[in-house]
Amino acid sequence: MASITLKNLVKKYGDGFPAVNDVSIDIADGEFLILVGPSGCGKSTLLRMIVGLEDITSGDLLIDGQRVNEKEPRERNLSMVFQNYALYPHLTVYENIAFPLRLSKGKFSQEEIDRKVRHAASTLDLDEHLERKPANLSGGQRQRVAMGRAIVRDADAFLFDEPLSNLDAKLRGQMRTEIAQLQRRMGITSIYVTHDQTEAMTLGDRVAVLKKGVLQQIASPRELYEQPVNLFVAGFIGSPSMNFIPAHVRGGVFVTPLGEIAVPEQAAGRLPADDSIVLLGVRPEHFEDAKFVDEAIAARGTTFDARFTHTEWLGNQQYGYIRYQPDEAVQSKLNELARDLDADEMTPQLVVSLDASSRIRGGTEGRIWRDTRRMHVFDPETGENLTRDAEAGAELTREAAEERTAEIERARQEQAAAG
Template sequence: MASITLNHLVKKYGDGFPAVNDVSIDIADGEFLILVGPSGCGKSTLLRMIVGLEDITSGDLLINGQRVNEKEPRERNLSMVFQNYALYPHLTVYENIAFPLRLSKGKFSDEEIDRKVRAAASTLDLDEHLERKPANLSGGQRQRVAMGRAIVRDADAFLFDEPLSNLDAKLRGQMRTEIAQLQRRMGITSVYVTHDQTEAMTLGDRVAVLKKGILQQIASPRELYEQPANLFVAGFIGSPSMNFLPAHVQGNVFGTPLGDIPVPQHAAGKMPPDGSIVLLGLRPEHFEDAKFVDEAIAARGTTFDARFTHTEWLGNQQYGYIRYQPDEAVQAKLNELAQDLDADEMQPQLVVSLDATSRIRGGTEGRIWVDTRRMHVFNPETGENLTRDAEAGAELTREAAEERQAEIERARQELAAAG
């Protein structure tokens, strides 16, 4: 296993464009780090720089404290799992997994190769498929074969380049679980690239969010969700996305298209001057049909009346959609953010979570309660989260690291007990 250190890494192409721009990350031994962001943000380029498939323009890459900028990929002892699996169609599953060992030309005996291949196949539940060809396997099985080839190399780290993007939604969920469990059992350093924020939130110990080659924030999934550093991170992490409601600062209230909202205590003293425009960040679950909020909880937020365009009932939950009249200047900023997030435009609407039994429907008006204690306030020009509690966010990441270490220890003990 290995620690990987990225010190001010920069990658510029011939036209001078920085695909990766001054990225610094310390990846701990055994950590599962996710690189996430929209298309073209530099995440795959950064992964290829780590494995040695892309030259480094400037900065230092260290593996276990040793600078490896000029080392060839084969000298870095890293295993890469590609998006397209990169399997040899004419070879059996057994021979595909054994292939990197046979490339070593005499380093491993036939007995050692057989032991390693069968151990990897057992770990990945491929024992019954060793004599089959890739064409006769499902997408999930082919992905496991690609992972088996990485495992047998006894590499210091696994690098995954969008390994699940070719699978259907159900199989992606299954493979996420398998990759997470495998990584926990082996405790091997892993760097995983994805554009899917659900994968990022469910797999990683920490997640590094990239935008146009620049690192926006690196933290545990929970810190990113609850204490985003800026508008981009807040809008990228979470499904449905965070709502951004334009507001005018008016003393101790925010004037919004849906009515006045009192400035919550955690935002007091952090606001720009009266008359300034800010964006209120509210996640769908911060709302509820006021009929389902008891008095004790209601006092922690505020209510407003709104007309719903439509609702979506999903059985165990329900979402309502509220349109509002946007401020033109703010809408331009939101559309700019939408483009950063790979969307055409950002609709001037709120998506609110409702109790599954709520009778609010499209075309009707309802009274909605919002938990203002969990509200974020953003500067629309800089994107800065004015209400971010950095200390509380850091504590969330510390807790996640402790829980993760305990989980790895339990997995190792269970593996040792199983013999």
């Protein structure tokens, strides 16, 4: 295992465009770090720089404190799990897993190779498939073979490049769980690239959000969700995405297309001058059909009446959609944000979570409650979250680190007890 340090890493290609631009991250020994962002944000390039498949234009890459910029990939002792598995179709599962050991040319005896391969196969539930060829395996099994090949190398770290993107939704969920459990049992430093924010939120100790080669925020999943640093992070993390509502600051209220909202306590003293325009960020789950909100909770927010274009019922929950009049003063900024998030434009609509029993339907009006305590206020020009509580966010990440350490220790104790 190893710590990995990225110091001001830059990657420029022939045209001078910085695919990775001044990225600095300290990855602790045993940490599971996720690199996430939309297509073209530089996450896979950054991973390839770490493993040695891309040259570093400037900056320093350290593994366990040793600078490795000029070292060949094989000298860095890192194991890469690729998106397409990179298995040899003519070799059995056994030989695919054993391949990196045989490349060592005499370093391992046949007995050692056999022991390592069978241990990896047992860890990944591949014992019954060792004599099969990759073409006869399911996508999930092929992915486990690729992981087995990484395990036998006794590498200092695992690097995953969108390993689940070729699997269907059900298999992705299953493999996500298996990767998480494997990493916890082994406690090995892991860096995982994905564009899927569900993978990012469920797998990582910390998540690094990238946009156009620039690191936007690195924190625990919960800190990213509850205390995003800017519009981009707030819009990228969460499904459905955070709602962004244009609002004019007038005295002690926000004037929005959905009525007036009293400026909440957390926003007081942090707002620009009167008549300025801000964007209010409210997640769908911080709304509810007012009929399902008791009086004690209702006092913590405000209500408004709206007509719904349609609803989506999902069994245990449902979502309602409300269109509103766009504010031309900020619509271009919202469309720019949408393009950053791989969409064409941002529709002026609100997505609200409703109780599964709510009878609100498309074409009807409903009274909706919103939790103003959970509302964020963003500067539309800079994208800055004006109501971010940095101290509270850092505490969330500290708590996550402590919980993670305890979880790894429990996993190791259980493994030791099982022999």
